[in-house]
Amino acid sequence: MSLDVLSLTRELVAVDTIGHGESDALAVVAPRLENAGFTVEIIEHEPGRGTLVADWHTGLDTPPLCLSGHVDTVPLGGAPWQHDPFRAEPDGDRLYGRGTSDMKGGVAAIVAAASKLAATRPRRAGLRLVLTAAEETGSAGARAAADRLRGRPAGPLVITEPTGNAVLHGHKGALWLSALAGGVTAHGSMPHLGDNAVYKLARAVGRLETYAFDAEPHAVMGAPTLNVGTFHGGLNTNSVPDSAEATIDIRTVAGQDHGSVLASLAERVGDEVRLSPLVDLPPVWTDPADEWAASVAEIAREITGSQDSEPRAASYFTDASVLTPALGGVPTVICGPGEAEQAHVTDEWVSLRKLAESVAILERVCVAWCGL
Template identity: 30%
Template sequence: MAHALLDDTLAIMANLVAFRSVSQDSNLELIAYINQRLDQIGARTTLTLDPDGTKANLFATLGPPDMDGGIVLSGHTDVVPIEGQDWTSDPFLADRRGDRIYGRGTCDMKGFLACALAFGPRFAAADLKRPIHMAFTYDEEVGCLGAQVMLDQLASVGRKPAVCIVGEPTDMQIIEGHKGCCEYTTSFTGAEGHASQPDLGVNAVEYAVRFVTRLLEIGEVLKTRAPAESRFDPPWSTIQVGRMAGGIARNVIAGACSVDWELRPVSAGDFAYARSQIEAYVETDLLPRMRRVSPEAGVITQIIGEVAGLEPMSNSEADALVRSLTGNRNPATCVSFGTEAGLFQQHGISTVICGPGSIAQAHKPDEYIELSQMDACLDMLDRLGGHLAG
């Protein structure tokens, strides 16, 4: 039997999907819509902006004011682009076909946001003994940038929730761990010249290739450092090169080149090891060789995002709470994809991932969510309201 709030939830989700909140664009109109709904039920809200003021996080609280130990329902508002994808319906129009709702962000993760917003009035009307918080963030898809700003602001004013449920699509299963995700662009500045005399220039592409070769060597070492009881797939930390671009012609010594790469560590130790090895190679090998020919040559690594992994914590408060709300008896698992969950954990907040929809549908054309998943999420939030009121 469908939950009583399902129709309201689907209407809210349709409104959320209609906002084209692709990461490269502003999410302010979407945040304004959410803020208006929460203002109507008396939620206490705080906005934090990106440096340009074109994107915002919204943190809302219902229940006892100025009380620590609350529960956070967290999700990101941005979605991935649709360019180059073959959709059979308008990606920004929620399209119901049977028991599925199609549209960009339906499962990742506006379905969860809609469930939380639909329950807002019930949370507001209940006699909550602990606060319920809702966190809506920007730029999760491009480095979890918004959540870091939001959490730093919460810490600066001394607010300390106890538990966080990140509603990424997990088929309503409990996820207790994932790798970190660290993304970088390393840019090489060389010295151009005629290709007939390559020794008189500094070939930025050549040094980028040396750099990539060293990354792959470090990646092989990381395989030997896999924890014996690792539950990740693959079990070790990984390095991956996604893009390399440089040079202007075959007969010109390349003056510039850039490499987009990532590190996904299973532990803080692997993160520190890989970064130290890479930095030492650049400082003691690449740069001296480049600058012997051209003192102006350089290597600069830009941090696109460094997102902490979610470390599995057996018998955590978050795990126990979500089990009691869902009746799930399956073992909590670990996944390869990244989320904002590790950032909450870094701030001392017990965190798990549990939300409606399947990650197998995320980022694809004709992304969809099953109505049964929405029902299951609404049931979980229903029990959460009773738990907080009890």
């Protein structure tokens, strides 16, 4: 069975999955996978927000190769689009629409490659597809599927997030925190009767500007980072605020423990503020010398014609933060047709050439692992 990756990408983009409706997008691909011979299960972590797990010959002696991508997308933004975000209009080599790069194009490549290969019979191993919901807001869909995946035999993992079809060997972790300060309200003309939560939070956040991580920069990922993204306090001008909250975005590197980072930051901000995690996704890293990871990188270079052999990592997080440990710490690479710079932007696009390349890469990787 052969599916056209361009048509499938367009069908997926036409389904609005901005923070909802992932099950509707999965309804586009589930029948095709079932017709190709996959056993399909959809796990909803909330109504209408499903994650698909599809198995094909997963009972062989060698554990199955896992291919994964997410079908949720981010809001369109306030700027007007020149191309309809849900029509996926081709223009030359570019296919425009929300999710074309991040990452319905990568999901379409997975389904197209897997469906084609399902017409054959593996000698060595099968395939497992995990197409997730709610990745953009902290991988809730992957978490919902993780319990079903733990304990099952599992081979390596490919995440088709946007990389321009380059192979990345990992990504930074994401630890997002809420910093909450409390106080006592009073009339703004009598501040001595209150306890100002904004002052408390401001003092704490100010200490973070010069915070230094107790971690050496990673050879490929670089250094961990910290950014205070929001700061809110009070309800009106003429009252002493009794509550204030900031949010903090920390990107960690391989070797850092999030529990230790949180403890260090709590000590830094002091007792006036309470820190609590909003998103807690660890970094992911596979040694580029790993035999399987090296073979995938070589396949990608051959198909794309790239001469770049330097190991690379992503600054963004992926569902690998959840799936890689759930699968037992398997070797993991990130390689997909989208462009990282197109993620979340107005008039997002993906290259038609790179969509075709992605299918070819995935086919070769699957053939090598499955023994087709």
